[in-house]
Ligand SMILES: Nc1nc2c(ncn2[C@@H]2O[C@H](COP(=O)(O)OP(=O)(O)O)[C@@H](O)[C@H]2O)c(=O)[nH]1
């Protein structure tokens with residue numbers, strides 16, 4: 001029952017934030033839905049806050065359910081909104097995460113370069129995307145915690161090989177130091193934008209990581225918590241200024 005209520009809340013919030021119920025300029029702003037997937041503890045929540053708020057926390061607790069933030073930005077001079085969904089990595093939340101897959105145009109697959117098993121799990125998460133998200137979204141493989149290079153367990157070459165084999169682009173980030181975080185998300189947004197003219201069945205593979213675009217200016221942002229999480233006990237309500 002609680003799960004269903006949460007699901008409907010998520011659905012309603014998506015409608016509001018997509019601008020369907022709003023008019024004028026707001027409706028015209030393109031919305032790119034992106035989801036972040038990967039095992040628990042790899043840094044998904046911190047990558048999101050690093051991108052949206054330029055913040056990092058050592059204290060972040062396990063994300064419960066799903067959560068998203070919307071960030072308004074300029075994509076090559078055009079006003080765009082990125083709606084980025086953060087998911088919980090644990091198995092008990094997989095069904096809830098799947099409930100928000102619909103309409104995703106981009107996926108960030110995150111592992112922790114200091115944690116071999118989180119990299120091994122990329123096969124599972126990739127399969128999740130292939131099985132549940134249509135048409136195929138643009139995907140970016142992210143090796144996070146680059147600041148912990150001295151504890152690296154996953155060779156860069158292994159990650160690059162996995163990315164090549166699966167038609168993904170690869171980038172390494174540090175949410176803690178904000179290294180390449182803007183670059184990763186902005187690349188994904190540009191890749192989604194470039195894909196919009198392609199047929200639905202077009203392959204997700206795009207340019208090589210070397211082609212990752214530079215970050216753009218970042219104006220207003222909006223944070224919405226659909227499901228209370230331990231680190232955010234007071235969910236904020238979405239507001240639509242129609
Ligand atoms: N050193 C380092 N720690 C990080 C980084 N990103 C996240 N963490 C830490 O890893 C833990 C899990 O991060 P979190 O964002 O909650 O991971 P999630 O479960 O995938 O959402 C937290 O203690 C973070 O402070 C990073 O880039 N570098």
Ligand SMILES: [Mg+2]
Pocket residue numbers: 044045046061062063086087088
């Ligand atoms: Mg989290």
